[in-house]
Amino acid sequence: MDEDHDIFSAEENLYDSVRKNICTCAVDMELTADIEELLKKPMREIHVSIPVRMDNGTIKTFQGFRVQYNNARGPTKGGIRYHPDENADTIRGLAAIMAMKCALNELPLGGAKGGIVCNPKKMSDGETERMSRAYIQALGPFIGPDIDIPAPDVYTDSRIMGWMADEYCKCRGSSHFEVITGKPLSLGGSEGRSTSTARGGWFTVREAAKEMGLELHEVSGHLNENNSGRKKPSVAVQGFGNVGYNAALIGKESYDCRIVALSDSRGGIYNEEGFDPRSVMKYKKENKTLTGYPGSESITNKELLELDVDIMIPAALEHVITDENAGNVKAKIVAEFANGPVTTGGEEILLGKNIHIIPDILCNGGGVIVSYYEMVQNLNMDHWDEDYVNKRLDGKMTRTYNKVLASSKLHSISMRKASYTMALNKLVESMAARGWI
Structure with missing residues (x-):
């Protein structure tokens, strides 16, 4: 799910x-x-x-x-x-x-x-x-x-x-089988599909961190916990389903971040030193809740969104950051792993505070990109390994992010407006080519 x-x-x-x-x-x-x-x-x-x-x-x-x-x-x-x-x-x-x-x-x-x-x-x-x-x-x-x-x-x-x-x-x-994507591997599903939304989101966060002067340490495999000479960036993840869990896991294991806060529909947990997402997920499966996880402080979803962290990842549903609470958001980067988590009014407030927003149509595109790769594999009766899938995903999302960023700077507009303008231009071009307009 x-x-x-x-x-x-x-x-x-x-x-x-x-x-x-x-x-x-x-x-x-x-x-x-x-x-x-x-x-x-x-x-x-x-x-x-x-x-x-x-x-x-x-x-x-x-x-x-x-x-x-x-x-x-x-x-x-x-x-x-x-x-x-x-x-x-x-x-x-x-x-x-x-x-x-x-x-x-x-x-x-x-x-x-x-x-x-x-x-x-x-x-x-x-x-x-x-x-x-x-x-x-x-x-x-x-x-x-x-x-x-x-x-x-x-x-x-x-x-x-x-x-x-x-x-x-x-x-x-x-x-x-090509009629559906996100299928089990045994029915033609793609390697890397289950983590693609979160992994793609982190590719954009990695690029945004460069823009914001935030140091991310990209690693491969599991981290050496002794490699802690720098202050690790802090991350809060709102929503601990498939996308939220993988966002937390990739943030810790691939980018050496502290996952200081996590939440689900029943509430949230906080620890300044950070959590091991694998251990938290094991606890959640056993107890049906995050609340009470050993060594954690209980917080609400509202409190999580207002934490003083480097990276805020709304990974649940739409409209969780509004004009009512946006003024209390302290993150340097808000990465929309969910669809539509920031309202129009909320965004105006965040932009006024110079918070870098990675909009949903850019940030969480990894899921549909790898779904497209799954379709291609099915139609060609082929199967790609996970490294190849992730490499292609990285290339596409990195290129798109940097094109949007360049447009945002050139025209002095928000990342969302730059994303929508680029998308609408491509859509209108296709409509015109088909003779619709």
Whole structure:
């Protein structure tokens, strides 16, 4: 699964935030009103009702969504979320972010997102599998390797993707594992996919640290704990699911950082000396919570976001840094490993404090990039080793980060505005080439 998280209320929803970013860039790009309107609206939305027989014999109907935002650059691509508070506007916003993310990283893909309103923590494995298969049955005519390719997201994982790929193949009567990414390795999944979002995020943090004069010590393999002659950069990670755990682990083992704070939906823990993420995850699996981890101080998610750290990594859900708490954020770098964790108002405050924000469409692009690599491997009936995958990911994300940074400096604009402008330029270029505009 992707993330444990807290839900933070905000008047502005994610879709509103994305449309504001598009509008701001559209003005500077001098796009006509009709082109701007086209960019702000999803190409297609599918709403489905999913009847599922529960373990007690009753039938429960779940609401599902799939938003295919824009396919000008190729078949749409995006994750599937399971969450009790899921809604169509969040899915629309996330689909738009995926379209921008794919364009920014020059992938031949459009953007999509899907979700089911459910609470997977209160469902058995059998109920989750039946619901997942029923979702694919309902979406069958609207997905495919040349139409729309789903992937895991919040509270979904490689096992669920395996069920979905199998169900699609059954419906088609033939093998098409390339229809889903983030699959188990035994079904054509890619090496490095499970860590790709976090690893890609750290490639951008590494580049941002150079810009901010923050010393990161890049290492290979496990660290020699005696190599501590310098003050290690401090990192707080909000969200300790798949992305958050790997963000903490890579930060410690590959960049020699102190992971001083971690949190999940039940609360957070703090220790100035830093945590061993492996040990914390073992404790969480045994106790179903981070709270009470030996040697830690209990903190709230709100307190974690306001810690005096070098690097803040929001790795849960959207809108956790708002105009209400942004003034208390003290980090030098805010790296958006999650989608949309900073609101428009919150960003203005952070930028006023000279905090370097690595925006989501740049920072967390590693997941969709390696998903694309998985598609390529499947279509070519090939398999790449993890070192090769990571090397290609590093090259692409480093180049993209530095292009965005250069644009940001040249035009004296934020990293987010530079990212969106570059992405929209590529998207508009593809739309024009196809004769849409």
